[in-house]
Amino acid sequence: MTSDPVKFTYWVPNVSGGLVISDIEQRTSWTPDYNRKLAQIAEDAGFDYALSQIRFTAGYGAENQHESVSFSQDLLAHTERLKVIAALLPGPWNPALAAKQIATISHLSGGRIAVNVVSGWFRGEFAAIGEHWLDHDERYRRSEEFIRALRGIWSEESFTFRGDFYRFNDYSLKPKPLDPQPEIFQGGSSRAARDMAARVSDWYFTNGNTPEGLGAQVGDIRTKAAANGHKVKVGINAFAIVRETEAEAQAVLREIIAKANPEAVQGFAGQVVNAGRASPEGEGNWAKSSFEDLVQYNDGFRSNLIGTPDQVAERIIGLKEAGADLILLGFLHFQEEVEYFGKHVLPASAPSKPAKNKPSPPSNAAPFPPETEMTGLALSEPALQPERRSFASRIAPVTPVTASAAPALQLSGISLAFGGIRALKDVSFDVHPGEIRAVIGPNGAGKSSLVNVISGLYRADSGRIALGGESFAHVPPGRLPGLGVARTFQNIALFPGLSVAENIASGLVFRRPAFAWLPFIPASRREGRETAIRVREIAAFLGLEAHLPRLVSTLPFGLQKQVELARAMIANPQLLLLDEPMAGLTGTEKGAMAAHIRAIRDRLGLSVILIEHDIGVVMGLSDRIVVLDHGEVIADGRPDEVRRDPEVIRAYLGSDAAPLAGAA
Known part of the structure; x- marks a missing residue:
């Protein structure tokens, strides 16, 4: 630069x-x-x-x-x-x-x-x-x-x-x-x-x-x-x-x-x-x-x-x-x-201009001001503090993945076209439990189209998706939370007028029964207390606790990306779809995000589909990588195999290029 x-x-x-x-x-x-x-x-x-x-x-x-x-x-x-x-x-x-x-x-x-x-x-x-x-x-x-x-x-x-x-x-x-x-x-x-x-x-x-x-x-x-x-x-x-x-x-x-x-x-x-x-x-x-x-x-x-x-x-x-x-x-x-x-x-x-973000609260400030309310949910419940446990300890314990474990996700023959322009052609691969599975490819390879098919935003022209023990031609988007799937977006999709805590909690909307958001029902108040605890726990897991009361729009872009990740995780998914989580981040912010994704796999045992352009990040994070080009799978394997694959090298850099660089 x-x-x-x-x-x-x-x-x-x-x-x-x-x-x-x-x-x-x-x-x-x-x-x-x-x-x-x-x-x-x-x-x-x-x-x-x-x-x-x-x-x-x-x-x-x-x-x-x-x-x-x-x-x-x-x-x-x-x-x-x-x-x-x-x-x-x-x-x-x-x-x-x-x-x-x-x-x-x-x-x-x-x-x-x-x-x-x-x-x-x-x-x-x-x-x-x-x-x-x-x-x-x-x-x-x-x-x-x-x-x-x-x-x-x-x-x-x-x-x-x-x-x-x-x-x-x-x-x-x-x-x-x-x-x-x-x-x-x-x-x-x-x-x-x-x-x-x-x-x-x-x-x-x-x-x-x-x-x-x-x-x-x-x-x-x-x-x-x-x-x-x-x-x-x-x-x-x-x-x-x-x-x-x-x-x-x-x-x-x-x-x-x-x-x-x-x-x-x-x-x-x-x-x-x-x-x-x-x-x-x-x-x-x-x-x-x-x-x-x-x-x-x-x-x-x-x-x-x-x-x-x-x-x-x-x-x-x-x-x-x-x-x-x-x-x-x-x-x-x-x-x-x-x-x-x-x-x-x-x-x-202009680089000389100071950031316009408001200063963060001092480190000794309470995560929420007293009596803070969020759509009828009390976020300040001091009496519950002694019962707090870490986010990782509250999630289902991680079990070792065995060769016979059913895939967290399996795609078979997925094809998609837009008005005669092919986006995906006969794409097939699976994701193991507790695995970071990267999907990479040059611009226009079909990566975002693929994640939109998995999450039900696009309907594939053909193929099947096996998820949560069920098989679908098209996954209804409203069923994703119940199937244990959550996603983030390439372009941040937060609520700018809400606080960090409120944005995180919004990830539970489709996991709660309708009555759970009505403050005058006792069960709703109980749900509110549990939500407040869970928001704090996941915020602590991702290093966001000090920012909980702030409007999310006042945070730097890198922290907003982490808030979106927290919102996806709060519903206890078993499979996370991360669509270009590094896009727009600085080098320091990428390092922090990579550490969080690694912890999600290692400490929580979640499966992750990682759509990402940063090859160094992909090589350093992923267990296996599938490579798309022109909507087709051209390689599938471990990072060390993929980075030397001649078809992958040709797709990215041309036929006379050296192997793709990896990351430590």
């Missing part, structure tokens, strides 16, 4: 249809007047760059498209400080024309123009305008020559170049652009894209990703750049949904997905997924994107900038810690949301 502050960029909506392929309202316009005003708002809000889009033909919701370079110049003419990145597409553009255009705009704008060299992903566009469509790696070879030509034309008095795609003979450009030369950006996730950036580009854009997935890309590209004596900065795409409460933000995301235009998404997918998979290792942009990912053009939902201003700011800091130098943002309603983002998120994401 660099010490420089992270830069912020927004997608210029110079293409109609907005930034999501959905019928949800998008108060955004592709018109010049709207975009001029937006650029001025973004400049005042503290944004550093604007990135214009490049499209040649209608489709996938984008019926109208303004040309990128001329549109960028217009935005520069209506702003004073904002830098604008104009998209260039080798093929339609010749580097001689591009160099001349950009040099002139550099003088007109005081050096505020930059370029984004796009290697092409819509084959149909190339056919429509009569341009030859090159194979994946050839497109990146041409782009690299294009960039080398730009740099040579801008820097050399007399430029000569002999390439496979471009040739120049003593070409002299005057005037040259202002110093420093315009920055050169590029995108891509494939090996060819990363290798090109490591040789010639100033900036490398990648599609939306988790901090863990981003960290792997950053490490790879910067290692290669250092070997070339080159430095490259990294930007990551994200779609921001920032609202006053997390519940509001998540509701917007659900509405976007629910109103997605399946025909347009599938049409877009047919172009870009195939383009990504056309790379020799199948790792290009969109190669493993799910239907939900593709609703936002560049996998922006994966970066998880969805929540309150403080939550989003903290996740931005997490992306920076993973290696991001720039966040490229899309919004639903650009003008109003860019302004809101500038006022409420940018200041909180």
Whole structure:
């Protein structure tokens, strides 16, 4: 991570249809007047760059498209400080024309123009305008020559170049652009894209990703750049949904997905997924994107900038810690949301700003103030204190797992598709009692879809799930607590207006009879006393006891993750489904979370399904690992076996990579 502050960029909506392929309202316009005003708002809000889009033909919701370079110049003419990145597409553009255009705009704008060299992903566009469509790696070879030509034309008095795609003979450009030369950006996730950036580009854009997935890309590209004596900065795409409460933000995301235009998404997918998979290792942009990912053009939902201003700011800091130098943002309603983002998120994401969380109570403070009530449940019962025992001692004693013990969970032939896009195909594996069973795979492999099938949120197209001694084609979500199953979510799903204690206790709602929450019934008062004891016990088990009276929204993100884990555990499950528990955590917070998960297995004997991107954590925690790729199981075994499996190495890093690193 660099010490420089992270830069912020927004997608210029110079293409109609907005930034999501959905019928949800998008108060955004592709018109010049709207975009001029937006650029001025973004400049005042503290944004550093604007990135214009490049499209040649209608489709996938984008019926109208303004040309990128001329549109960028217009935005520069209506702003004073904002830098604008104009998209260039080798093929339609010749580097001689591009160099001349950009040099002139550099003088007109005081050096505020930059370029984004796009290697092409819509084959149909190339056919429509009569341009030859090159194979994946050839497109990146041409782009690299294009960039080398730009740099040579801008820097050399007399430029000569002999390439496979471009040739120049003593070409002299005057005037040259202002110093420093315009920055050169590029995108891509494939090996060819990363290798090109490591040789010639100033900036490398990648599609939306988790901090863990981003960290792997950053490490790879910067290692290669250092070997070339080159430095490259990294930007990551994200779609921001920032609202006053997390519940509001998540509701917007659900509405976007629910109103997605399946025909347009599938049409877009047919172009870009195939383009990504056309790379020799199948790792290009969109190669493993799910239907939900593709609703936002560049996998922006994966970066998880969805929540309150403080939550989003903290996740931005997490992306920076993973290696991001720039966040490229899309919004639903650009003008109003860019302004809101500038006022409420940018200041909180600055590293010099102190955390806005309220101080924790002193260590000698009582866990609850006297007479605290929680939905009719008395949380302060001093007379019960002598009877308190540890959480671990109250749970059923751990029994040794024998070879004949029935699996805690067994999946047989699970398949799932979204509108023709396959998410899971014939997935089968089991989970032993008292085992941490990790499910890993590259982005878009089907991990979250799998946990949603297990927890009943998705209905599989085929296959069976054996759980709690019963077999299901579809597990009714309301039956999960009774079957001894609890889960956490990739995006925190706590109640921000409730205390930590109340959030933990809410995990018992579906385990109690309805009358148990009525304070005027004696049995309810007894349930309340037992709940208060249990809340304290599990809080002590996870180190949360001092935070019980605080509003959960005032806690740092890492502690909120632990509260969600506590809520899942309070119902005495036998199987925990943990969906990316490390997402967004700092290194220290990951260590604490890993210790808790290990204690859940070792001290409580619970089975755990761990969906996780952080390979080091997975290798250090798991008893066995199943690996998904494109929705299929490609490996299943112990960590030392999986990390050396050639198919796993290929899926993550390409065929020429070394074994995956493990953790102590």
